[in-house]
Amino acid sequence: MESQERLMLPPGPQCRNKRDTLTKLVTEWLSEIGLGFSKDAVETIGKNFIAVLTNTLWYIDPYVDQLNERSCYVPKQFDRFFGLNDPRLRKKKLMPVESSKLLDHATNIDVQLELPFMQTERWKAVQELLTDMSTAIHKYVKYLENQRVKMKEIHGLDHPRRSPxxxxxxxxxxxxxxxxxxxxxxxxxxxxLISSAPYNDPLCIDDFTSDDTLARRYYLQNITVSIPMKAYMYSYAYGNNLGTYHFIWKVDPCLDENETLNNQKSLMRLKLSWLICTYTLKRMNAGLHLA
Structure with missing residues (x-):
């Protein structure tokens, strides 16, 4: 039989920022569902558990939708904690998720799941929730690693020997x-889409073409007589049966035409290189080889 000792929780922090708010919410949630720690453990095991859970929720907050899109579902019971860590509210750019940091958080959760208090009947529901969250994070880390390997394969492909x-x-x-x-x-x-995009913002035409090769060729051939703004169309034959990519972007109609023509490739090369790698990865995942 489990001890009837009075359970305690660490005092919540003063809410100086949203991370403190999250810690307070996690502590309040544990109190609501009747969980806590013994007097001897509250300042050590208890504080560490709340810190691990808070840190994990804080880090995955901006990426929860990405996990869900890959069927790496974080339990709905944690939805109440999401929305506090939104870089856009701080006028900051959301950086790509780092698989190493995700793995660290999942590992920290796994360590908590092995602790004796987590094996008790009282903590069973939370144990199941944390197990599901850890599994989802591990699954997404594996997905990111597979994507990294595929991207490395793309960069390592032997390009056909042809002139630019x-x-x-x-x-x-x-x-x-x-x-x-x-x-x-x-x-x-x-x-x-071209009209709403900024100048020099390349869009992939292949997203709009048919899978039928004849219809696709017809679509590409008639673009030049169907666009009501000044634009550039760029085609790149990747080779290795991965087909040809087609991009289009509008340019400022007031720019000098000769100067624009001479500078477009150098100005767009880095952006196009990244886009080509991205679309190559999509084609490899989908098994598509377009002409």
Whole structure:
């Protein structure tokens, strides 16, 4: 029989920031469900447990949707703790999730799950929740590692021996003020996206083409007479049966045409290189090889 000793929780911190608020919420949650620690353990095991859980929830908060999208579901019972760590509210950019940090947090949770107090009947429900959360994080870490390996394979692919002029093509598209109604309807989704995008922001045309190769070729051929703004279309033959990529971006119509033509490749090379790697990874995952 479990001891009837009075259970205690560490005092919640003064809420000087949102992380303190999260610690307080975790402590209050444990109190609500009738959990705590003995007097001898509250300042050691108790404080450490709350810190581990708080740190894990804080780190995964901005990435919960990403985990869910990959079927790495964090238990719904933890939803009450999410929303506090949003970098956008602090006018900061959300950095990519780091698999090493995720693994550290999952490992810390695993250590807590092995502690004797977690094996008691009183803690069984929390044990199950933490087990599910740890499993979800480990699963996502494995997914990230697989993606890293695939990206490494992409960079390691042997490129065909061809000159740059054979591998890529940059085409200036002049604005078309009169577009056939059938073309206008067909290209409307692409045109709308180009119109709303900033200058020099490349978009992948392949996202709008059909899986049918004939329809795809027809779509690509008629872009030049269907775009109502000044733009560049860039084609890059990746080789290794991974097909050709097509990107398009609008440019400032007031820019000098010759200067723009001479500078576009150098200005866009880094951005396009990243996009090509990203879309290559997508094609490898989907098993697509487009011409």
């Amino acid at each position: 002029s054979e591998a890529e093509k940059l085409l200036l598209i002049h604005p078309n003020t009169v577009v056939k109604p059938t073309f206008k309807a067909r290209y409307k989704p692409l045109v709308d």
